[in-house]
Amino acid sequence: MADTSGFIGKPVIRVDGVAKVTGAARYAAEYHTEDLLHAVAVSATITRGKILSIDTEAALAVPGVVHILTHENRPDTARWDLSYRDMVGPPGHPLRPLYDEHIHHNGQPIALVIAETFEAARDATVLVNAQYDVEAHLTDFAVARASAYDPPKRRMGIKPPQPRGDPQTAFATALVKIEAEYHLAAEIHNPMEMFAATVILDADGVFNVYDKTQGALNVQFYLTQVFKLPAKKVRVIAPYVGGAFGSALRPQPSVYLAMLAAKALKRSVRVTLSRAQMFDLSCRPETLNHIKLSADSTGKLTSIHHHAIGHTSAYEDHQETVVNWSGLLYQCANVDMGYKLIKLDTMSPGDMRAPGAAVGVFALESAMDELAYALDIDPLDLRRINYADHDQNDDKVFTSKALRDCYDQGANAFGWAKRSSAPRSMREDRDLIGWGVAGGVWDAPYSPVPTRARAELSHTGHLTIISGAADIGTGTYTIATQIAAETMGLPIEAVTVRLGDSKDPFAAPEGGSMMAASVGSAVQAACQKLQKALFKAARDLPDTPFKGRKFKEVAFRDGQMIAGDVAVPFTDIMTAVERETLGVTATVLSNYLSTQKYISYAHTAVFAEVRVDEDLGVVRVTRLVNAVAAGRILNPRTARSQITGAMVMAIGQALHEETLTDHRLGRIMNHNFAEYHIPAHADVIDLDVIFVDEADTRVNPIGAKGLGEIGIVGTAAAIANAIFHATGRRMRDLPITLDKVLYSDG
Amino acid sequence: MTQVQFTLNGHSTSADIPPWVTLLDFLRERVHLTGTKKGCDHGQCGACTVLIDGKRFNSCLILAVSRDGAEITTVEGLADGPILHPVQQAFLDHDAFQCGYCTPGQICSAIGLLNEGRAESREDIREYMSGNLCRCGAYTHIADAVEAVLEASK
Ligand code: FES
Numbered sequence A: 001m002a003d004t005s006g007f008i009g010k011p012v013i014r015v016d017g018v019a020k021v022t023g024a025a026r027y028a029a030e031y032h033t034e035d036l037l038h039a040v041a042v043s044a045t046i047t048r049g050k051i052l053s054i055d056t057e058a059a060l061a062v063p064g065v066v067h068i069l070t071h072e073n074r075p076d077t078a079r080w081d082l083s084y085r086d087m088v089g090p091p092g093h094p095l096r097p098l099y100d101e102h103i104h105h106n107g108q109p110i111a112l113v114i115a116e117t118f119e120a121a122r123d124a125t126v127l128v129n130a131q132y133d134v135e136a137h138l139t140d141f142a143v144a145r146a147s148a149y150d151p152p153k154r155r156m157g158i159k160p161p162q163p164r165g166d167p168q169t170a171f172a173t174a175l176v177k178i179e180a181e182y183h184l185a186a187e188i189h190n191p192m193e194m195f196a197a198t199v200i201l202d203a204d205g206v207f208n209v210y211d212k213t214q215g216a217l218n219v220q221f222y223l224t225q226v227f228k229l230p231a232k233k234v235r236v237i238a239p240y241v242g243g244a245f246g247s248a249l250r251p252q253p254s255v256y257l258a259m260l261a262a263k264a265l266k267r268s269v270r271v272t273l274s275r276a277q278m279f280d281l282s283c284r285p286e287t288l289n290h291i292k293l294s295a296d297s298t299g300k301l302t303s304i305h306h307h308a309i310g311h312t313s314a315y316e317d318h319q320e321t322v323v324n325w326s327g328l329l330y331q332c333a334n335v336d337m338g339y340k341l342i343k344l345d346t347m348s349p350g351d352m353r354a355p356g357a358a359v360g361v362f363a364l365e366s367a368m369d370e371l372a373y374a375l376d377i378d379p380l381d382l383r384r385i386n387y388a389d390h391d392q393n394d395d396k397v398f399t400s401k402a403l404r405d406c407y408d409q410g411a412n413a414f415g416w417a418k419r420s421s422a423p424r425s426m427r428e429d430r431d432l433i434g435w436g437v438a439g440g441v442w443d444a445p446y447s448p449v450p451t452r453a454r455a456e457l458s459h460t461g462h463l464t465i466i467s468g469a470a471d472i473g474t475g476t477y478t479i480a481t482q483i484a485a486e487t488m489g490l491p492i493e494a495v496t497v498r499l500g501d502s503k504d505p506f507a508a509p510e511g512g513s514m515m516a517a518s519v520g521s522a523v524q525a526a527c528q529k530l531q532k533a534l535f536k537a538a539r540d541l542p543d544t545p546f547k548g549r550k551f552k553e554v555a556f557r558d559g560q561m562i563a564g565d566v567a568v569p570f571t572d573i574m575t576a577v578e579r580e581t582l583g584v585t586a587t588v589l590s591n592y593l594s595t596q597k598y599i600s601y602a603h604t605a606v607f608a609e610v611r612v613d614e615d616l617g618v619v620r621v622t623r624l625v626n627a628v629a630a631g632r633i634l635n636p637r638t639a640r641s642q643i644t645g646a647m648v649m650a651i652g653q654a655l656h657e658e659t660l661t662d663h664r665l666g667r668i669m670n671h672n673f674a675e676y677h678i679p680a681h682a683d684v685i686d687l688d689v690i691f692v693d694e695a696d697t698r699v700n701p702i703g704a705k706g707l708g709e710i711g712i713v714g715t716a717a718a719i720a721n722a723i724f725h726a727t728g729r730r731m732r733d734l735p736i737t738l739d740k741v742l743y744s745d746g
Numbered sequence B: 001m002t003q004v005q006f007t008l009n010g011h012s013t014s015a016d017i018p019p020w021v022t023l024l025d026f027l028r029e030r031v032h033l034t035g036t037k038k039g040c041d042h043g044q045c046g047a048c049t050v051l052i053d054g055k056r057f058n059s060c061l062i063l064a065v066s067r068d069g070a071e072i073t074t075v076e077g078l079a080d081g082p083i084l085h086p087v088q089q090a091f092l093d094h095d096a097f098q099c100g101y102c103t104p105g106q107i108c109s110a111i112g113l114l115n116e117g118r119a120e121s122r123e124d125i126r127e128y129m130s131g132n133l134c135r136c137g138a139y140t141h142i143a144d145a146v147e148a149v150l151e152a153s154k
């Protein structure tokens, strides 16, 4: 038999890898049935106002067009806001596509053309003609800034920042201080898979919904509420998700519209949004940070002030944790923090990879670099001087924090000691070279709601793990397989993991880096429960070889249950107890008592090297080293991919990515990959990841902290700081496009 | 409707296709070879890359009827039964993907690149693979995978 232990922490090859390299893995738009209809949405071309009329006559005349849905002829849907609120949505009035005549943002879906072929549906959309009553709109952050407000209702999970000490006096009397504003453009998630949903209506009247979602159960919940259907009539299935980064946390119009059409026509329907339409789904909010830092002459921080404004839509109050990190990352007695929103006539922003931290920590870590130069202290030393051994935001003890090791090992790998500190002091040929550093931090939460997983052993000795959780490319299938194989003492090949089906045990939507810890712990718990069930079944047999044995004396190895010199294969036990399958379900919860005392974060130290061609304004990120402390690394291979992937997204955030809105129209104009640049092969040169040892027995039963977000946090700041070191010009506005490098005086 | 004849993954295939159907939509919607992905439909992402007579193309920019008589290979046609194509195997070995959505296009593009015979270094690989976007950011691992196959073939 193949190896049956030592899997956790090993670079096991992705168990879904073969399916992905052969094209066998199927995504939401890739399920087919006879007589499937194809639907394409029509987007609003105004930003605010009312639809006066929609003329669909010409579109309906296109051969192959079956029906066109608008707010005037849609089937009945729920009336109350509450029914449209999904599990993760913010406070407000969720958008209801095709509900009534009101337009809340440019690109809002106003009609759905349904046809026998995709081509007919797509071509007919241009013939749908809407007349509008246009109202004035506001999409310009700079104009709206004056009307910032405190969100009256908190979004679940967002803690209000708590100031401490006397930051005003400390700042006023400090010897060394800096003050600056840091602005970040809105970004679009842009997963490579286009948003789509295929609804297959079966003979029993069940809507089988193949959706692009990070939470099959969340979408099922939403659809049953909105369409007033019993849960057994709606099954949501998402075994493979072509990237999401937060954009598929909430149910998107694609699935809503597909259900609407399927219900109206009692047919199977697929809706695929276009790439341009995906720019109107969700975004990382445009954010402005105002930071003041002061320090004594030794570099000890005497005050931190961080106030941020993020944008939200007219209809919802999307909120993120932007400023709280500034009260957490460094030891400081005097802290002032605040977070406000402004309303713009855009779609609601949503969580995008490390929501809040990716923007707030950029500002803090840029400001720390400015302070280091004001103090003439090495930026890495400044961070060491202000190291936080204790969480001052909540007055809690860290379950573990190996950030010092990140500083040391990262600096070593990067060669930080060789840095000459003066800006513009490193040069090669035409290029100025700059080295920058920044820190990163992210929550290591446990799912706030119970997570469940099921373990089923078949009579052939094959183990199936089942959870409603998702794998959005993060490696959930693989780590769940590793944990299950290791716990039960089975080879990797004897384990199958099934995810992303709403009929399976509950797990919260995949987000916030809590999937590995929560689902991993649930899988482990389910397997431990299965061990007990198997033991009990075997011991209760009339002529049991385990007579008188206790569970704790039993080991599970090589597909066998072993006690002393007795070793019985699982298959024999299953035959003896005459069972086809033996299955158990386990539930794990966060340990409330321990969360009263302890708190968990993952940390990083990121080092960046840039080359700047000043004549052309071109910046190249030639090296990035990210030293990560994130508890136990369950699979260094998939873990590394998560971190490097986030570092790539950070290069985009730092240098390339922004939505460009024509404020006269209120429309995002660069809604395609040619004009909204995401990093390509040529932009990514050399990435290094170091996982420092961080044993953590308190964070959760498997000791892992989650890696989905942490790789992006701080990375853009390290790049901006490197650009300062190269050029002597401070870049406080992301993305740092070449015009800024050429013309800003910094 | 126009009648066309392809060799598709080694099999002779004929179909009646309206002239406005792209090769990508033909593959995905009409013959249900969904391994070839749609990421933009505008020739900007490379997810739809297939091999036509050994050369890499964005299938979203090609009308199916224009390739009458061509030999078309998609990701589904690369492996020899259970034996993966060396580029597929290298992607697996180097964890050159996360979500897997750009992967068929990356793999077909890499095979096209190797067929072209002009990539000599890692820089070349990065440059000539830049038409294939990966939002999961697997670029360094993709470069590792392609470099490994390139080295092995030298
Ligand atoms: S789908 Fe063809 S290049 Fe993007």
Ligand code: FES
Pocket: A192, A242, A243, A473, B096, B097, B098, B099, B100, B101, B102, B103, B133, B134, B135, B136, B137, B138
């Ligand atoms: S692997 Fe997800 S887009 Fe490349």
